[in-house]
Amino acid sequence: GENVEQHPSTLSVQEGDSAVIKCTYSDSASNYFPWYKQELGKGPQLIIDIRSNVGEKKDQRIAVTLNKTAKHFSLHITETQPEDSAVYFCAAQSGGYQKVTFGTGTKLQVIP
Amino acid sequence: NAGVTQTPKFQVLKTGQSMTLQCAQDMNHNSMYWYRQDPGMGLRLIYYSASEGTTDKGEVPNGYNVSRLNKREFSLRLESAAPSQTSVYFCASPQQGATEAFFGQGTRLTVV
Numbered sequence: 001g002e003n004v005e006q007h008p009s010t011l012s013v014q015e016g017d018s019a020v021i022k023c024t025y026s027d028s029a030s031n032y033f034p035w036y037k038q039e040l041g042k043g044p045q046l047i048i049d050i051r052s053n054v055g056e057k058k059d060q061r062i063a064v065t066l067n068k069t070a071k072h073f074s075l076h077i078t079e080t081q082p083e084d085s086a087v088y089f090c091a092a093q094s095g096g097y098q099k100v101t102f103g104t105g106t107k108l109q110v111i112p
Numbered sequence: 113n114a115g116v117t118q119t120p121k122f123q124v125l126k127t128g129q130s131m132t133l134q135c136a137q138d139m140n141h142n143s144m145y146w147y148r149q150d151p152g153m154g155l156r157l158i159y160y161s162a163s164e165g166t167t168d169k170g171e172v173p174n175g176y177n178v179s180r181l182n183k184r185e186f187s188l189r190l191e192s193a194a195p196s197q198t199s200v201y202f203c204a205s206p207q208q209g210a211t212e213a214f215f216g217q218g219t220r221l222t223v224v
Binding site for chain 1: 116143152153154155156157160162168170202204206211213215216217
């Protein structure tokens, strides 16, 4: 089955700096890669996603890149703000939603 | 529009006790999922229901049962709780077309 590895497990940045979280996947059939943000005491919420026919996608301060050949994808957050502090999960999906595999999460702390 | 609602938010059980976690969604989605979240392990699928009247096992189904009561409600039952079932449980309901999933706020369960 699919295996998704996520690094780093924790990340501290100064407010205004950029943050990068990286994930690798193993199943070449995976074709959809969502990123979820989980704030303390809440459920995960989708913040951005990318499909395998696209190399990069941006939404304001958040961007995701995908390298299908190397089987890795990354989340980039620019101009970080304290409200970006949360746990971020990457995921890889092939076929139906039951085939989603999540990474182990990255706890991002933005220091004011 | 509440999205996905889980009850209870917190629960402490003694080993061997039983309980049912409730989940309801008001988005008229066909599918519903139960995950458990453990430190360093991301989200793991316990059971899912692709449509009313169907349920299927996920990655970690042992020790759990589910019931898809109707299109809105999907419950998770622990018949004889064990300390290994101490976790945070999330119910999720993906959009039609299996892209974005909407998560409940979670149930933090401790088995002593």
